[in-house]
Amino acid sequence: MPSWSQALKLNENREVVAGSANALCDAIRRGADLRIGTAFRHNEHIDVTSTNNELIREVMDFRVTYLLQDRWAAGIQNLRMPIELPDGFGPRASMSFFLYNQEGHQGVGRPFLDGEPAKGTIGPAPLNDHTDMPKYHELANWDADTNAPSSNFIYDFEYFEYHVRDCWREVFAHDADGQVIFGDLDMLAEAVRQGSEVKIAVRGLCDDLTPAGDTAMEHEVFLHLGACYYYTETRQMMASANPVVRTRAAIPLGYASGEWDYGWLMPRTDGHVARWLCDPQTLQFQKSTTHHAIRWFINS
Template identity: 60%
Template sequence: MAKKSGGDWRCVYALDQRRRPVSGSSKELAEAIRHGADLRIYTEFFHDEHINTASTEHELIREVADFRVTYLLESRWTAGIVTLRLPISLPEGFGPRPSMSFFLYNEDGLQGIARPHLDRSRATGKPGPSHIKDHKEMPKYHELENWDEGTNAPSSSFFYEFDVFRFLVNEGWEEVFAHTGDGTVESGSLEALVEGFARGREVKVSVRGLCADMEAPHTGIGHEVFIQTGSCYYYSERKQFIAGSHPVVRVRPAIPLQYMSKGWDFGWLMLRTDGLVVRWLVDPYTLQFQKSQSRHSIRWFVR
């Protein structure tokens, strides 16, 4: 497994306001994600068109969002999810209710938002399709689907006509170990993973089929989910490596990747090099935690 040169960010794909490719390619983006690359997306918009439509300030805003969880679907389609953001109310501060802002972007510019509220207010609606708003005050915002309005976990699919989309990747990760769901080695070595971790290198994983239990019967969309880990541990006698993940948002696999009612959740993972993945997942409608486990093929990267 060749080590990727990295440290710098580069644009591998770009779309215009109509979401048409203008440079790079989706294949190059998918190849970078396949090798563990981090993803950020650069966009441009105007304050009075996107933030405050009642404002007279026609000021250009440039944004770069950090997509800490990435998906590679059917080995060709890329999507990313923002996992660490609370609602920002530019330029003053935060939004009115505490919640997570799980923004989802696909490689074709299709976007989504899932917003689990954290204040435990009483729900006023029930899960299911909701009225699609026309957003006449924001002509560049096009809502396509709206779900679960009035519940603790509303979500929607939409696209906003950003002036530009730039898909930026950092390819500083090196794949050092891969195994099947029963721990059978496919490539690399556990020793290389342990050596990198012991030197203080960061660890990232790709988990194959992490969301398979969310799929409709007989769909079987192949997918890998890429997540950075935090604390890692090595049992030196039993030769077992264990990692605790950063937050992960799971979405029912589809191309394009989209939120829908009862089709997503979030939580944390504990991953082992024998293929075991222990999940502590949150039901976004109730904020109740539930533990479960499954086995998966995992690829391990260090940086």
Template identity: 50%
Template structure:
């Protein structure tokens, strides 16, 4: 039996036709994984010059998720390279950091990895978007940089938000390591059984807020990879999968200078080591933070 269930569905005008936005928010807040199914017409989305008007179904994995102000969900594809069509990748090596909001509003940050000058950003060029009548650009920014971004709405035939809500929260603590729920021992035991681990990091993007404006309450959820039980120190830490940090807003959008990418290493005393990349220069900087953290296992 599948552990994946549709909790929210929107039509092409982004009206709710099934499920409930609150059910989506509740599931993601419990650590639930998010996939989104969309449907589009081939010659409306892939190749406007084609005579092929058949439907294409896409299901994508959003392994970085956000809950903003306890009531709004957005997800980011953190592992995707550009797909041109059924036969090939896109023209340049890059990351396709697509971001979807619970109301169907979308965005993409294109992080180029080839070190070339930003002379050709045809993957998300404004004229390419304009040639597709079901695409509605809200903002096209940083086009002449290594990391162009577009905020937009694509009128997919359907949006289906599917979650796997089978994570168990075993430990929650404050930014200074004070236990809120569960126990470090429960986390350790699950880790030694080989179970998967996921973290919820509260306030991890507050430094990306507009100057002079406090960031809204937010929590980022991301899977971890390697974990470490530091027995003599009484600590546990884990390396998170690659993540994308975005200025927390409702809805979530990309803004010039309002996002970055990289790796995080949370620890059970609230400490978070950060190794973050500047998307415009590809230069990396190490830094530290402290967060309220929740640890999930399955």
């Protein structure tokens, strides 16, 4: 299996010092997996009252990746809960949907899962005071003290290293109506039968998060699939995708009030996508269906 390689590295000023954004985008377009490495000081980022100046190196997996306008890459962590270093977890049960862009812009959406009553107001909120953390630059603050606050920011890490594992091969693609654009469904079905992992790129998955009157930005969202099902007589593949975090397509990618959610998809090779999405404010799930052009990858 291909090993991990560094496609792009930024310094603490978010200047390119190795690789290139084009190399990162090319890899993401091919379905590559993404992990991002950073480094920070314990008493600058974790506990500003501590005397511990130890350097901490962090590497995070971004199992949901975005390619925007075929030229801009971003990733979202879809499985992370809040970690409170060095001993355990944060004070409240929530998801930590951290988001990183190719040039270092970051964001986080945090839906709380503990059922505590929300006291805040949905919408833009004042920026928080981070004078005790001078490397943290908050750019936007949304839905403060609600069940799903989010923010966009830049933290001046020691570096940003974008690692990719370019081990995926596109074997089948179709438009939103299921018309074949590329490849062979039989090849996909046989790879699944032999146990291959599968990944998809869904075009326009977040279009419905664009406010009315605005034009949706062209984008693809890349997701890992879990269980795959192939109907051998009707020759149709469908699957249960790993959890997806959706946010309005924009450059840089970020969060805003009412413009993100999360949930599960069931894609099918006729373009049908069943969705079971969660409103992060109410934690209520709603089922819906859409149609999308999809590219299907196998782990080569």
